Amino acid sequence: EIVLTQSPTTMAASPGEKVTITCRASSSVSYMHWFQQKSGTSPKPWIYDTSKLASGVPDRFSGSGSGTSYSLTISSMEAEDAATYYCLQRSSYPYTFGAGTKLELK
């Protein structure tokens, strides 16, 4: 099983601040996928195939990485970005999610 380790676990960012969330895989994966979840709602696809933005995702978000190291970046934090972000690998079964990064507004 591929273990995904997200960091940080929680963080707070001020409006306009750049934010980077990382996801490290215990073995190499082909792509990383990211989901955003706000309290009481279903996860939403956010970034897929490492760097492609899902429909409706603002372009201040970006994704990058390869092999065992991936990241989600927000170029300029906005209030609506406060949420929990999860990474997912589907390169091999069982699919695995990271434990999540809770991003709060400072």
Add this chain to the structure above:
Amino acid sequence: QVTLKESGPGILQPSQTLSLTCTFSGFSLSTYGMGVGWIRQPSGKGLEWLANIWWDDDKYYNPSLKNRLTISKDTSNNQAFLKITNVDTADTATYYCARIRVPGYNGPFDYWGQGVMVTVSS
């Protein structure tokens, strides 16, 4: 328009079998490349992938649940099902179904249901 909706018993007792139904529209599980996955989330915790079923009836399970899972589909009625046997309190969670497609499309789990809460309690 793709929609999915989960349904389940709400509450059940330890050792019982949990039966979940995912009723979907806007796509067909008989179409090449289509699949439905089940994911769960205990309250306040992270996401755990449970199982996938594909258009060709291929099935994949999370081995951490040790053969307690059975996924199936009814293509004619646009439904997918998940059974979990011998439940205990650790199975208390919100259960989601989500559409998945083979790689090359808009990423995995591109549409999700609203989730159904399941509580295991004696």
